[in-house]
Amino acid sequence: MSNTLLEVKRLKKHFAINNGLFKDKSYVKAVDNVSFSVMKGETFGIVGESGCGKSTTGRTILRLNELTSGEVLFDGQDISTLSYEDMRKARRKLQMVFQDPYASLNPKKTIRQILTEPLRVHGLFTKKEREEKAAEIIEIVGLHVSHLDRYPHEFSGGQRQRIGIARAVILQPDLIIADEPVSALDVSIQSQVINLLLRLQMDFNLTYIFISHDLGVVKHITDRVAVMYLGRIVELAKTEDLYDQPMHPYTQALLSAEPIRHPDQKRDRIILKGDVPSPVSPPSGCTFHTRCVSCMEICKTEIPLLEIMEDGRSVACHLYNKM
Amino acid sequence: MKEGIQLSTLKPLLEIRNLDVSFRTQDSSLRIVHGLNLTLAQGETIGIVGESGSGKSVTSLAIMGLLPKPTGFISNGEILLDGRKISDLKEKEMRELRGNDISMIFQEPMTSLNPVFTIGDQLSEPLKRHKKMSRKERRTRIIDMLRTLGISRPEKIIDEYPHQLSGGMRQRIMISLAMLGEPKLLIADEPTTALDVTIQAQILDLIRTINKQKNTSVMLITHDLGVVAEICDKVAVMYAGEIVEYTDVRTLFDKPLHPYTQGLIASMPNMNERKGELYSIAGNVPRPTDLPKGCHFSTRCMYAMDCCHEEAPPTTSNGCHSVRCWLHVDQPEGHSVEIEEEKNVQYAVRS
Ligand SMILES: Nc1ncnc2c1ncn2[C@@H]1O[C@H](COP(=O)(O)OP(=O)(O)OP(=O)(O)O)[C@@H](O)[C@H]1O
Numbered sequence: 186m187s188n189t190l191l192e193v194k195r196l197k198k199h200f201a202i203n204n205g206l207f208k209d210k211s212y213v214k215a216v217d218n219v220s221f222s223v224m225k226g227e228t229f230g231i232v233g234e235s236g237c238g239k240s241t242t243g244r245t246i247l248r249l250n251e252l253t254s255g256e257v258l259f260d261g262q263d264i265s266t267l268s269y270e271d272m273r274k275a276r277r278k279l280q281m282v283f284q285d286p287y288a289s290l291n292p293k294k295t296i297r298q299i300l301t302e303p304l305r306v307h308g309l310f311t312k313k314e315r316e317e318k319a320a321e322i323i324e325i326v327g328l329h330v331s332h333l334d335r336y337p338h339e340f341s342g343g344q345r346q347r348i349g350i351a352r353a354v355i356l357q358p359d360l361i362i363a364d365e366p367v368s369a370l371d372v373s374i375q376s377q378v379i380n381l382l383l384r385l386q387m388d389f390n391l392t393y394i395f396i397s398h399d400l401g402v403v404k405h406i407t408d409r410v411a412v413m414y415l416g417r418i419v420e421l422a423k424t425e426d427l428y429d430q431p432m433h434p435y436t437q438a439l440l441s442a443e444p445i446r447h448p449d450q451k452r453d454r455i456i457l458k459g460d461v462p463s464p465v466s467p468p469s470g471c472t473f474h475t476r477c478v479s480c481m482e483i484c485k486t487e488i489p490l491l492e493i494m495e496d497g498r499s500v501a502c503h504l505y506n507k508m
Numbered sequence: 509m510k511e512g513i514q515l516s517t518l519k520p521l522l523e524i525r526n527l528d529v530s531f532r533t534q535d536s537s538l539r540i541v542h543g544l545n546l547t548l549a550q551g552e553t554i555g556i557v558g559e560s561g562s563g564k565s566v567t568s569l570a571i572m573g574l575l576p577k578p579t580g581f582i583s584n585g586e587i588l589l590d591g592r593k594i595s596d597l598k599e600k601e602m603r604e605l606r607g608n609d610i611s612m613i614f615q616e617p618m619t620s621l622n623p624v625f626t627i628g629d630q631l632s633e634p635l636k637r638h639k640k641m642s643r644k645e646r647r648t649r650i651i652d653m654l655r656t657l658g659i660s661r662p663e664k665i666i667d668e669y670p671h672q673l674s675g676g677m678r679q680r681i682m683i684s685l686a687m688l689g690e691p692k693l694l695i696a697d698e699p700t701t702a703l704d705v706t707i708q709a710q711i712l713d714l715i716r717t718i719n720k721q722k723n724t725s726v727m728l729i730t731h732d733l734g735v736v737a738e739i740c741d742k743v744a745v746m747y748a749g750e751i752v753e754y755t756d757v758r759t760l761f762d763k764p765l766h767p768y769t770q771g772l773i774a775s776m777p778n779m780n781e782r783k784g785e786l787y788s789i790a791g792n793v794p795r796p797t798d799l800p801k802g803c804h805f806s807t808r809c810m811y812a813m814d815c816c817h818e819e820a821p822p823t824t825s826n827g828c829h830s831v832r833c834w835l836h837v838d839q840p841e842g843h844s845v846e847i848e849e850e851k852n853v854q855y856a857v858r859s
């Protein structure tokens with residue numbers, strides 16, 4: 186019944202890095218063969234540790250980086266092959282909210298300019314109507330019309346993030362990719378912004394891709410979650426299922442590492458050894474095998490595929506390989 | 509975790525009494541930290557929680573004698589270590605203390621290691637300064653420490669440079685650096701904030717082990733209540749430069765008294781129904797330049813009464829739980845305020 190808004194197929198983004206004049210180029214496989222689809226109206230989470238490719242996935246979908254290979258179908262249309270101009274037009278429906286509320290707003294522009302610009306660029310409405318829209322949206326995100334003539338530096342982090350969200354929502358997009366939208370904010374401000382995102386989703390029928398390394402926030406806000414490790418999705422499931430019963434050994438370790446909520450809560454922790462390997466020379470086979478407590482021989486040589494289980498969840502791990 | 513810590517029964521290692529820290533501005537000075545009282549016994553762990561800008565790092569710098577000179581200074585109160593006043597020591601005496609009795613792990617592991625020296629060079633410093641050891645003994649000692657802290661290939665890492673290591677490894681190097689001097693007190697300022705949860709779990713585990721095995725007292729600064737629940741015996745909640753609540757960890761989670769602490773705990777996503785509206789504290793943290801008259805939290809507090817906007821609440825305490833809020837003062841009238849304030853000072857001196 187639910188219909189697909191976005192379909193990402195075998196997406197790859199490899200960055201070339203130079204090793205100096207005489208050496209060969211090597212590649213960071215930031216996103217390596219990632220496939221998933223996002224349903225209309227849902228919140229799709231992407232979690233994983235720093236450097237696993239969450240932001241690159243988001244940016245590549247929006248073609249803020251060019252993709253290495255793969256397809257991105259938005260409302261059935263392949264946007265990975267659109268011309269620059271057509272892609273610019275398509276972005277009206279696909280917006281992004283960034284992590285850093287300080288860096289993502291132009292310091293020289295007033296809030297009014299920041300909010301009306303996307304409408305102007307897309308040639309929408311008359312000047313007067315655009316101003317009305319700005320006045321309307323600023324109130325919706327919990328600020329005041331009198332704020333419109335101020336500059337970004339006059340606002341706190343949480344207020345700036347509200348402005349960033351207003352700028353994305355003013356175009357009435359279908360999909361918003363929110364990359365760590367609350368990570369830079371204080372705890373008491375985080376909950377205000379999360380509430381805003383939840384409310385806007387209801388009011389404007391938005392679909393979100395919510396990127397975060399904060400497992401608590403992701404659990405609260407998402408419907409389904411993809412867990413990434415070294416550029417690949419290792420597990421994808423409904424949020425409740427994933428948190429109740431993680432299947433991939435990495436997901437299990439990740440969830441168990443979350444700080445406890447109360448001093449009396451007992452810790453049943455899987456402490457992972459070592460650090461995440463370099464994405465330039467990822468381990469052979471299952472890229473998690475160097476840190477996995479259940480590692481078998483096959484894991485060292487063969488890449489496990491993301492297999493769909495009977496209950497609709499997907500796991501990329503030889504432990505669950507149907508032979 | 510020790511059971512039902514009485515805030516005043518153990519012999520104190522660190523005592524902070526009525527501490528004010530100020531920064532000089534062009535024509536006057538601005539008070540950033542105000543009226544801080546706390547004590548830490550040998551082997552205890554205390555968490556300092558609070559939002560960005562609440563004065564956590566400034567407090568730790570004051571203890572370490574590392575306030576930026578000449579702008580930052582202690583404008584009132586004192587700090588004692590093992591009964592000895594350390595808040596007015598000469599720079600030379602303070603240097604003696606640092607790395608010996610007190611060590612600190614800073615918020616930014618990247619910026620606090622020197623990029624041009626090897627790990628071994630940097631880790632030799634605390635050993636050179638305080639202990640008579642041969643070069644070879646030092647090397648062995650460092651390798652042992654690195655191994656204890658879960659660094660694989662320590663014989664190799666010792667000759668590498670900071671940029672060759674990951675963030676988690678650098679943070680472990682910082683902990684090695686802090687621990688080599690065998691300090692009585694370890695101050696860790698957001699030691700895991702820049703790290704991933706799986707690495708955070710490793711580092712917290714490590715700090716817990718050090719505390720247990722060496723009986724090192726730990727002051728852990730964080731904005732994450734979960735981290736506090738993990739390893740602290742007691743906790744001080746800071747808001748806009750003041751400690752607003754101070755008690756043992758269980759009491760804080762079970763019976764928070766200050767409206768700010770209550771709000772913080774209630775807004776943890778895990779405390780709320782999934783997809784539902786999160787409890788949230790309205791408004792923003794005031795800047796130190798425009799603190800409200802009266803209670804610093806009064807602009808955001810859902811219980812604020814007239815007196816809250818007029819006058820700063822005193823800290824009241826029952827000996828193991830103290831709170832700075834008018835709701836917990838019996839008679840919010842003029843005269844009793846002074847008495848309460850006096851009691852508070854005595855409490856600090858006694859403990
Ligand atoms: N422009 C670039 N050039 C080269 N490498 C890059 C570039 N952008 C990202 N990378 C690399 O790609 C990998 C994935 O990075 P990405 O920013 O997507 O991670 P992330 O999951 O968003 O991490 P974080 O949680 O730290 O934001 C990393 O190894 C990163 O260093």
Ligand SMILES: Nc1ncnc2c1ncn2[C@@H]1O[C@H](COP(=O)(O)OP(=O)(O)OP(=O)(O)O)[C@@H](O)[C@H]1O
Pocket residue numbers: 531540558559560561562563564565566567576579580731796
């Ligand atoms: N060198 C300085 N000169 C002037 N003001 C300063 C200086 N250092 C800190 N401050 C001010 O002191 C206040 C407290 O800062 P502090 O660094 O202690 O906050 P914090 O609680 O550690 O915050 P965070 O969680 O962001 O690390 C802030 O308002 C800050 O602007």
Ligand code: SF4
Pocket residue numbers: 766767768803804805806807809810811812813816821832833834835
């Ligand atoms: S003193 Fe008043 S304003 Fe301050 S926290 Fe207590 S009730 Fe709220």
Ligand SMILES: [Mg+2]
Pocket residue numbers: 239240241364
């Ligand atoms: Mg990112």
Ligand SMILES: [Mg+2]
Pocket residue numbers: 564565566615697
């Ligand atoms: Mg700090």
